[in-house]
Amino acid sequence: MGKDEKEDSGFGFKDKAKAEETLKLLEQHDPNYRRLTVRGLLGRAKRVLSLTKAEDKIKNIKEAMAVFENWLAELDAGKEKKPDKKKEEKKAEKKEDKDSSSDVEMEDKEEKKLPADKVPGLGFKDKEAAEGTLKALEGRDPDYQQLAVKGLLGSAKRVLTCTRDETKLANIKEAMSILEKFLDDFDTNHLSKQNNAYLSLGIVRTAEKSAGDTVTEQQRAFIAAYSSVNGEYKRLRTVEDEGGKTWDIVRNAALKDLKEKHANAKLFNDKDEPTAEHLELLLWAYSPEAAKVKKVVPETKEAKDRKRKSSGGDESPSKKKKE
Template sequence: MGKDDKEDSGFGFKDKAKAEETLRLLEEHDMNYRRLTVRGLLGRAKRVLSLTKAEDKRKNITEAMAVFEAWLADLDKNKEKKTDKKEGKEKESKEKESKERESKKEKENGDKDSESDVEMEDPAKEAKKKAPETVPGLGFKDKAAAESTLEELKGRDPDYQQLAIRGLVGRAKRVLTCTRDETKISNIKEALSIFDKFMDDFDTMHLGKQNNPYVSLGIVRTVLSKAEDVTDQQKAFIAAYSSVGGEYKRLRTVQEKEDGKTWDIVRNAALKELKEKHADAKLFNEKDEPTKEHIEMLLWAYSPEAARVKKLIPETKDEKDKKEENDRKRRSSGRDDESPSKRKKE
């Protein structure tokens, strides 16, 4: 197969069966990666179709394209439903907030420190504690900015690198349509040429296959509780993963204390060594338990068989998470008991 069919990665569009297999393989990746990959395959399929004269091959590719187009259409349809649902919830939330404001006006000043007021402030306080997930310092104003961007992305998750560059390319092209300054246009085009080369190399070198999807924090905690040999660096990583509540994207801005690198970069470097070291290692024993080699990778929130791990290893929540979850349920129950509709019924 040619480069366009991506046979090496298991993704392709040579016929309907290959397209359906591709969608199954993509299920283990996040939605952004799946959508971008399907759109990329569609684009390649169209190019191949324009160069192909064999009717049987054209028919097969057309059927594969129909599978991808149907998948994207369903994705858009679900997105619209979610948007409508979200808008409905936002409307309901605004009405509820309006009623609460009116109710507060009737209260005396002594109620300012009431439990409901504290609850309304909590989400904002919690949000401030969270690390941002967007890497700073990315840009496209000129060649230097583009080179600095690639340097900033080096060592990070390949999926994120690709998404970040595609986002910058899109923004740069929109800016070009609104700019008349010839110098600015020239500078942005130089930046775009650097990004285009990066994207070409990304596909040619199959960098997407080097991505290390994260295993959930709950599973990592379970593995940690049974692991015998855990390095200080692994313990520090798990502590950082816990500090962001298992939201791996936020590790892009959380730094390791040793050398100042962010934990996503540190993790990828550690996993590169382990994947090479344990390339032929057995991952599970006869009891369906992860082997020592497998545990080394799991402590970095990674497994070559993530789906199987999810089925075999239960998640563990720490006491803080359990307490916060119980507190949320209790507060939610309290708000329901004090809701105007319930008081009216009583």
């Protein structure tokens, strides 16, 4: 099972979030490679399921598989139709006014209101671009840092195959050496272990209620930011606090201090409720015992659910808190 769960390529299926990041990373590859990779991951996921007994892990893998299966279904559907572009454009123009208030278009408009989930300014054209990339990634989620750098290296290798300019080739190779060293150091220092996986927005809201007046202004601001992106944690990479830092960086800095402070703290009381120390971590959407938290801490849902299109077909959190 160990080999099937290795994700050295940056691709994976351990949960829905990993599957979605995999599809994002695959956007840089050609369609045939994407299709083959996704099918390969589905095959590996099925093998892992046959050997796994943990219910949480089985649930997470199945959610990841649903993301991939829906993606393949949409891809196949688009391939079967093969519409004539010119005819489709004419039809779209005629129907534009009629469909302007359709559900699909309304969902698209809502999606566009959300901030981006990719850090801007990443590149590999030369040494300066590579160094700027690493600077832009500092303090962010280690898993994202690794994925982003691997994605850039993959793009750089493809650019090298179709570039003839010697100066450009030399510049890209120099940038690649910097990015490759980053990955070597990343593995040597086991930075992936420092990744602070996010808990759902519903659990954070429950923790906020339980913590009452002990919630700090910064924690409330984080929860507001997390709510503003509908619990899609990747979008916090481009949402800034009042000081100009993005919330993923602010969160990691806060958690670094709290994890050291509460390294030996008791996380649950005799009633399996989070302790005050544990609540401090939960307010930042994190727990060292995430699996247990998901079992014993109920989610506080918003008053009105709004369905939104997603690769996994799930419902996204809606905009109003349950009172």
